[in-house]
Amino acid sequence: MIKTGVYTFLVCALMGVTAYAAFFIAPTEATMGLVQRIFYLHAPSGMTALSAFLVSCIGSVAYIFTRKPKWDWLAVSAAEVGIAFCTVVLLTGPIWAKPAWGVWWAWDARLTSTLVLWLLYVAFLILRTMIEDSDRRALVSAFFGVFTFLDVPLVYGSIWWWRTQHPQPVVFTSAGLEPTMRKVFYLSWLSLTCLMALLIRQRYELEESRNELQMLEQELEAN
Amino acid sequence: MRLFSNTAVLLQKELQAEFRSHELLTTASVFILIVIVLFSFTFDPTSAESRKFGPGLLWLAFLFSASLMLQPCFLKERTNDTLSALRLVVNDPFAIFLAKLCANTIFLLVTELLLLFVFAVFYNVGVIAVFPQLALVFFLGSMGVATTGTALSAISSQARMREVLLPLLLLPLLVPVLIPSTEATKALLEKEPVLRWDWLGILIAFDVVFLTALWLFGEYLLEE
Amino acid sequence: MSQRIARPVGLKFTNIEKRFGKLYALRRLDMEIGPGECVALTGRNGSGKTTLLRVGSRLTRPTRGEVAFPGLKESEAPAIGYVSHAVMLYDELTAQENLLLFARLLGIPEPINRIQSLLNGTNLASRAASLVRTFSRGMKQRLAIARALLQEPGLLLLDEPGTGLDTESTVWLVNTVRCLRDEGRTIVMCVHGESALSQLATRAARLDAGTLIADTRAGATFQNIFAAVEA
Numbered sequence A: 001m002i003k004t005g006v007y008t009f010l011v012c013a014l015m016g017v018t019a020y021a022a023f024f025i026a027p028t029e030a031t032m033g034l035v036q037r038i039f040y041l042h043a044p045s046g047m048t049a050l051s052a053f054l055v056s057c058i059g060s061v062a063y064i065f066t067r068k069p070k071w072d073w074l075a076v077s078a079a080e081v082g083i084a085f086c087t088v089v090l091l092t093g094p095i096w097a098k099p100a101w102g103v104w105w106a107w108d109a110r111l112t113s114t115l116v117l118w119l120l121y122v123a124f125l126i127l128r129t130m131i132e133d134s135d136r137r138a139l140v141s142a143f144f145g146v147f148t149f150l151d152v153p154l155v156y157g158s159i160w161w162w163r164t165q166h167p168q169p170v171v172f173t174s175a176g177l178e179p180t181m182r183k184v185f186y187l188s189w190l191s192l193t194c195l196m197a198l199l200i201r202q203r204y205e206l207e208e209s210r211n212e213l214q215m216l217e218q219e220l221e222a223n
Numbered sequence B: 001m002r003l004f005s006n007t008a009v010l011l012q013k014e015l016q017a018e019f020r021s022h023e024l025l026t027t028a029s030v031f032i033l034i035v036i037v038l039f040s041f042t043f044d045p046t047s048a049e050s051r052k053f054g055p056g057l058l059w060l061a062f063l064f065s066a067s068l069m070l071q072p073c074f075l076k077e078r079t080n081d082t083l084s085a086l087r088l089v090v091n092d093p094f095a096i097f098l099a100k101l102c103a104n105t106i107f108l109l110v111t112e113l114l115l116l117f118v119f120a121v122f123y124n125v126g127v128i129a130v131f132p133q134l135a136l137v138f139f140l141g142s143m144g145v146a147t148t149g150t151a152l153s154a155i156s157s158q159a160r161m162r163e164v165l166l167p168l169l170l171l172p173l174l175v176p177v178l179i180p181s182t183e184a185t186k187a188l189l190e191k192e193p194v195l196r197w198d199w200l201g202i203l204i205a206f207d208v209v210f211l212t213a214l215w216l217f218g219e220y221l222l223e224e
Numbered sequence C: 001m002s003q004r005i006a007r008p009v010g011l012k013f014t015n016i017e018k019r020f021g022k023l024y025a026l027r028r029l030d031m032e033i034g035p036g037e038c039v040a041l042t043g044r045n046g047s048g049k050t051t052l053l054r055v056g057s058r059l060t061r062p063t064r065g066e067v068a069f070p071g072l073k074e075s076e077a078p079a080i081g082y083v084s085h086a087v088m089l090y091d092e093l094t095a096q097e098n099l100l101l102f103a104r105l106l107g108i109p110e111p112i113n114r115i116q117s118l119l120n121g122t123n124l125a126s127r128a129a130s131l132v133r134t135f136s137r138g139m140k141q142r143l144a145i146a147r148a149l150l151q152e153p154g155l156l157l158l159d160e161p162g163t164g165l166d167t168e169s170t171v172w173l174v175n176t177v178r179c180l181r182d183e184g185r186t187i188v189m190c191v192h193g194e195s196a197l198s199q200l201a202t203r204a205a206r207l208d209a210g211t212l213i214a215d216t217r218a219g220a221t222f223q224n225i226f227a228a229v230e231a
Helices: A004-025 A034-066 A069-101 A109-129 A134-165 A179-222 B002-021 B023-040 B047-069 B072-079 B082-089 B094-123 B131-156 B162-173 B175-189 B197-221 C049-056 C095-106 C111-121 C137-149 C167-182 C222-226
Strands: C011-020 C023-033 C038-042 C064-068 C080-083 C155-159 C186-190 C203-208 C211-215
Touching (some): A004 A034, A034 A069, A034 A109, A034 A179, A069 A109, A069 A134, A069 A179, A109 A134, A134 B131, A134 B162, A134 B175, A134 C011, B002 B023, B002 C095, B023 B047, B047 B094, B072 B082, B072 B131, B082 B094, B082 C080, B082 C095, B094 B131, B131 B162, B131 B175, B131 B197, B175 B197, C011 C049, C023 C049, C023 C203, C049 C155, C049 C186, C095 C137, C111 C137, C203 C222
Parallel strands (some): C038 C186, C038 C203, C080 C155, C155 C186
Antiparallel strands (some): C011 C023, C203 C211
């Protein structure tokens, strides 16, 4: 495993390159102009959030079958990172929408789905705070984590179909990406995914340390 | 098969207990009624407006009511630790869930259909002609609510602040039930009613996914 | 209720550990109970007696270790009768309805006869059609024992069954447990101290902080085990 310091440096460098590419290499979009560049943060953040939630679900399923605490740590770490990326999507959305379409919020399919997802995973975290026993908390939240992830495609599907039935002019995709734009988009996705992995790892290590501390406390109490 | 016979026995117990006390049905019905009345103060209920906003308001009322009504589902099994008694004698713990979710579907459906008529009267919307189709939509929607609600009731009964927790967990999860149910209901209340199988398809998918998930993972929720 | 039963079942705990979050309820506990033994388990509050019984009844899954039932074939599920602090009965159903529910879930053929004989044996026949909500503590406890006996269990786990009982019910309880013991059923009962009930036991053991600290099988005396058990 690459040492954390080295990896952090690499991720920062990659993000620096991506930022440069997003501002200076990608061509300016015809209709929306400068503000469209936020797309290189907005869209990949959404995809990264979904990846993080997938990792969380894997952690949840693995915990249910193995009962090893490390899977619970992974589940909660990935969920928190996923919420962070969701928040980025929800903040960049209005920042893009206001100059481009004149409204802070439009109930666009993707943005609305992201909002619901954000609510679901925040509920997941709140559930965890309501159960004291660590094993019980891990099992119960693993179950809810699985339920929540199973809901994701249904949420996206139903909201997308609803929007298709009731279309509106605000659309957050940059349809028909020009080749350079597409390259920058993929670069951004790569760098955000690397950032996601870094953040999950940091959070996981924090949870691992917490657990170690708890074990030591228990041993102390026993003796 | 033992699973189905156990489910039938437990379902009979759930229905027997409820029809003896009427607690759940009464409170749920009155709650939905209150919500319907309160909604009437928030917009001008002409026939056209009612057809436009009514289905959404109706389904919101159903969801809020369900998130309150499903609370006691597993909580009441804690009073005398009857859940342990059931776990000792039942072969497959899924029978416990299946019985409760069937019972909850029935309770939800009964209150919803009852309040549908009240809604029809208050808001001047014709429902008799499309009643069977509406019943189908309500059934599929209620099953989705009952499946997830029963599972989450088992979760929230193990946590603190359970009265607030259940709605918090349940309502966002039910977005894929709210949207299709509302749209399908709306389509049936139009001047030219249409049964929207695309929306029903999403409801069926939701029901199948979560019933399967409950079947696979439910027993772990009942573990100690 | 006087013939010896066909299949007494033993209970074996191997290296049992049960943790609830930070709290250890049971720590590295090994104990073997032979078929037909009548064990009185004692210890202070919080010593792990209830948890041990729940692990034995398979209601609680141990964090580590295994529970086995010597005397039982591989694929067979043990018939366990469990009576706990909570009555484990539905208040909103009658005595008869409660027993019928559990009998049908167990798949007992012709449950009505079985239920009738149990209600007679527990002196509840006259209140069969009354809601359990209206029962006294003693009556509820008797019904709970009837429920535990529905499937003719080879193993009975009783958690402080005498708590809150009046004199009449206590006498009934002692006589009933004596009969069950004489029928050859394996009995493990948690008791709080020495009593008429504990005197029925053929073996006694004491738990403290989740471990087995004394056992008559290992040479301790009944007197030692029951001495200094405060509430």
